[in-house]
Amino acid sequence: MKFKDYYAILGVGRDATADDIKKRYRILARKYHPDVSKEPDAERQFKDVAEAYATLKDPEKRAAYDQLGTRRPGEDFRPPPEWSTRFGDGAGAFEDMDFADLFAGLAGRAAQGGRGRRGPAGAMRGQDYEVTVPITLEEAFHGTEVSLDLTTTELDGHGLPHRTPRRVKARIPKGPTDGQVLRLPGQGGRGRNGGPDGDVYLTIALRPHRLYRASGRDLFLDLPVAPWEAALGAAVKVPTLAGPVELKVPPGTRAGQQLRLAGRGLPAPEGAAGDLHAVVQIALPTTLSEREKSLYQDLAAASNFDPRRHFG
Amino acid sequence: MTSDFCDALWPEEQRSLALRELAELSGLSETEVVELVEYGALAPAGTTVEQWVFSVGAIGVARTARRLGDEFALEPHAVALLLAYLDRIHELEAELRAAQARGTFQP
Numbered sequence: 061m062k063f064k065d066y067y068a069i070l071g072v073g074r075d076a077t078a079d080d081i082k083k084r085y086r087i088l089a090r091k092y093h094p095d096v097s098k099e100p101d102a103e104r105q106f107k108d109v110a111e112a113y114a115t116l117k118d119p120e121k122r123a124a125y126d127q128l129g130t131r132r133p134g135e136d137f138r139p140p141p142e143w144s145t146r147f148g149d150g151a152g153a154f155e156d157m158d159f160a161d162l163f164a165g166l167a168g169r170a171a172q173g174g175r176g177r178r179g180p181a182g183a184m185r186g187q188d189y190e191v192t193v194p195i196t197l198e199e200a201f202h203g204t205e206v207s208l209d210l211t212t213t214e215l216d217g218h219g220l221p222h223r224t225p226r227r228v229k230a231r232i233p234k235g236p237t238d239g240q241v242l243r244l245p246g247q248g249g250r251g252r253n254g255g256p257d258g259d260v261y262l263t264i265a266l267r268p269h270r271l272y273r274a275s276g277r278d279l280f281l282d283l284p285v286a287p288w289e290a291a292l293g294a295a296v297k298v299p300t301l302a303g304p305v306e307l308k309v310p311p312g313t314r315a316g317q318q319l320r321l322a323g324r325g326l327p328a329p330e331g332a333a334g335d336l337h338a339v340v341q342i343a344l345p346t347t348l349s350e351r352e353k354s355l356y357q358d359l360a361a362a363s364n365f366d367p368r369r370h371f372g
Numbered sequence: 373m374t375s376d377f378c379d380a381l382w383p384e385e386q387r388s389l390a391l392r393e394l395a396e397l398s399g400l401s402e403t404e405v406v407e408l409v410e411y412g413a414l415a416p417a418g419t420t421v422e423q424w425v426f427s428v429g430a431i432g433v434a435r436t437a438r439r440l441g442d443e444f445a446l447e448p449h450a451v452a453l454l455l456a457y458l459d460r461i462h463e464l465e466a467e468l469r470a471a472q473a474r475g476t477f478q479p
Contacts, residue, residue: 082445089444110443117445185396188435205377231377238469241432242380261435262380275473282475318474329382339475 061159063137066112066125074126078117085113111160121163161213161221186258187213187249194265195232197272197279200326201301203234210260212249228260235327237276238266271299277326277334283319284343285309300324300336307338315342389426391416398434404448408437411452 067074070084092099092106099105115121131137139162191208208228213221228247236242241263248258272279283298293311297304300321307319318337325334348356395402406421408414414433416424436458437451446454 086445093443113445188399229377230380232380233382242382244378244380247378273473275470278473280473280475
């Protein structure tokens with residue numbers, strides 16, 4: 061593993077107080093947190109400062125870190141031999157550990173893990189994970205299966221954390237909406253001492269579609285119609301996620317008017333499916349033939365319709 | 373032959389949670405959940421702490437609270453305030469998405 065200078069990462073001296081460290085971390089979190097940062101490389105920067113803060117804010121972890129002394133950042137590093145006693149007979153298990161996990165593992169031994177995650181008699185619930193899952197509208201309509209590659213942190217028999225790649229395969233039911241959170245029970249981190257396994261939370265992100273726009277379970281589709289179809293009415297073929305259907309455009313249909321196809325939106329796990337709304341657009345050919353032009357001129361001469369009468 | 377795919381479950385809307393269960397599922401301590409209730413970020417049914425019952429939607433709120441508290445090193449009252457602003461942002465985003473879907477708003 062490579063040594064990291066947590067004090068340098070936070071920009072504080074080794075004699076900084078807990079308040080100094082917290083204040084400095086807050087400044088850097090505001091600067092680099094991906095939710096609010098516009099800095100290039102913000103995610104990596106935030107990961108570094110969060111890792112440094114996680115160790116230095118905890119007196120026990122900070123004391124352990126300080127015992128390592130000062131080294132060059134990036135220098136190859138092995139925990140001192142006496143550290144193996146901190147993990148019982150865990151000597152030799154440091155091989156594939158990350159520097160940050162060393163201190164997380166230390167806390168895991170001392171405090172038996174995170175807050176609020178313990179049950180009676182030291183039973184500890186496994187860690188939960190959150191993953192965003194982009195799917196197409198067709199996949200949301202029919203349901204789909206996805207494979208997710210996670211990196212989970214699992215504790216070995218000595219309580220040492222190791223980052224473990226895992227593939228989770230999930231069956232997404234039909235009908236999730238954009239932003240919907242689904243749960244994969246027991247697919248998160250492994251529980252300890254009889255505690256239950258954690259869950260994986262899937263946040264559904266609907267990919268943009270070339271035809272439909274989704275709002276909840278309702279879908280909106282631009283429906284171009286010719287001026288004579290709008291004026292005289294027409295039966296037009298409309299694509300839906302379940303296949304094409306015929307829609308009656310009533311005579312005198314205006315641009316922007318919505319024609320509703322009930323139940324042709326996204327399905328619901330219980331209750332009624334959403335609707336498909338066809339938003340009428342009056343479409344004109346880009347070029348008119350002489351015959352078309354002549355007919356429009358005849359229409360203009362014959363009609364007394366004034367679409368701007370309300371202007372006064 | 374059995375499939376190795378695991379079924380993703382819908383939120384169990386009818387389910388209700390006690391304080392301990394919400395703390396366990398969100399990763400917050402029970403004290404932190406109580407503080408979020410005091411600051412108005414969570415609104416359980418029931419008059420005493422022992423009687424509190426949270427809706428399943430409280431899991432998402434509490435998990436966001438834990439993330440904000442941890443990642444920005446914020447105190448609970450600041451977290452509760454941020455949650456109120458985030459709620460408002462989500463409402464506005466949903467209205468914006470709906471307007472874009474209806475074709476009544478062009479970005």
